[in-house]
Amino acid sequence: MSVPVTCFPLATFSESAETSKGRRHPEAESRTRNAFARDRDRIIHSAAFRKLKEKTQVFVAHEGDTFRTRLTHSLEVAQIARSLAHAMGVHVDLAETIALAHDLGHPPFGHAGEDELQIQMKEFGGFDHNVQTFRVCTKLERRYPAFDGLNLTWETVEGVVKHNGPVDDRLDEPAWKAVVEYAAGWDLRLDTFASVEAQIAAISDDIAYNNHDVDDGLQAGLFTIGDLLEIPLIGPLLGDVRRDWPAIDDRMLRLEAVRRMIGAMIDDVLAETARRAKTEGVETAEDVRRMKRPLVGFSSQMAEDLARLRQFLHTRMYRHYRVNRTRSQARRILAEMFNLFMAEPEVLPTELYERVKGRDQGGRARVVCDYVAGMTDRYAIEEHRRLFHLEIGREV
Incomplete structure (x- = not known):
């Protein structure tokens, strides 16, 4: 008879939910879940996670029903991470949580989208999908009245930032400013490797x-x-x-x-x-x-x-x-929208227009970048059509 996962003995170098460094904003513990499982559930319930269902892995989401999207990819990474963590006797929930979170900051159209946003944001603080994932988790998701972000445990945030290794050699890059500022108030030990569970999530990817x-x-x-x-x-x-x-x-x-x-x-x-x-x-x-x-x-x-x-x-x-043709089309779509929003912010949705009013160019660019990065492939294509292929008499 197999041993249930919950009874599997933890390796001595495993993380432990019971000794977690906690959350930046203190909260009462869940009655039914350990701290890392609660992080997992917050990620799954986030808007950014749902959007992954129509974000490109390699093929644009509408090109076929069975090709991987960012969502199915993330689920497959999480499944492999669970298997590895279980076999190693380390914390399965933490490995799964970091695996599910690792692509939350990817823009539409996969790496083509990231390449284009890096170009558009070059003069305005840069763009990096790993940093964007961090910003989604710590700021951009707004679901709770007491704080912005998901208020994840220290171990999960550390894993999101450092699952590919120490990042102290990147902190001078403008795109990483958000991580530097956050870590000044909550030390993420940016010069060390992350937990074994975070490393499992990375290799599962x-x-x-x-x-x-x-x-x-x-x-x-x-x-x-x-x-x-x-x-x-x-x-x-x-x-x-x-x-x-x-x-x-x-x-x-x-x-x-x-x-x-x-x-x-x-x-x-x-x-x-x-x-x-x-x-x-x-x-x-x-x-x-x-x-x-x-x-x-x-x-x-x-x-x-x-x-x-x-x-x-x-x-x-x-x-x-x-694939190159799709990449080319995708980059044009994002570039044209980004430049229009920067030149004519009044065409932004009302909530975003209110946010950019009174900001300098850098502040406006970050709001526009967050908006574009958060789009799904389908929404980006439709938004571009509404902005650049207006049909007189049709609601836009």
Whole structure:
């Protein structure tokens, strides 16, 4: 009989909800959930999380019903994070929470949207989707009368900011000013690694997007199974599946190979993390933060294989002419809206127009950026149509 997740013994270097550093704005504890589970629920109930259902992963949300969106990607990352955290004996709720939150700040149209907002905000403090996620969690979500943001625990906020590692080398960048100002009043230890749970969320993101971009790319016809046969990791797995199921069709071959690749990557992370923990003598959560490299990671062979796979995806998928055309259209849409809102703020929705009145150019740009970054793909396309393709007599 399997042991329930709630009874799984925590590793000595796990975070603990009972010893959390708490919330910036003190609140009474939940009667039914630990502090990290409560963070998870606040993220799931946020407007930013709901909007992920129509934000691009690689393909614009309306291009197909089964391609990944930011929402389905985030759910898949969270599922992998839960599996890894459970297997390592660390805090499953915290790993899941950070995984669910990690893309909340992504603008519409994926990395094309981020690239365009970086250009538009270059003279006004910059734009970074990780910082925008932080701002969503600590300021932009307005659901509670006592504070702005979601008032998440210190461990969750730290994980959101540092899941990819220390950020002290980025603090001079204008886009990171919001993090610097916030941390001045609540030390997030920006020069250390984050918890093992945050690192699990980060590597779960890598596992999810590498596997699912292969799946989506094949389904979209951007490359073929034959193109993948010589690519490390996925190629041998395709051969294994063919040997196990000689009569298998291409759809099932794709799905089974991707399933096995996820399993292989998870097994590699578990083995490599155990090796690092033993080699480094990691015993406490503080030991994890003070390491000179991440505790959670891929083996050198897996990292090398993934680099080859990413290069293939970059060439054959992310820079495919069909994807490039969508990127080009997306950037034009965002650039035209941003410039119009800056030049004619009176066309902004009333609430936003009231916010920009009396502000300097930098203040106006930040409000406009937050508005544009918070749009879904569909809303951005419709808003652009309303602004630039006005049909006389139709309500706008």
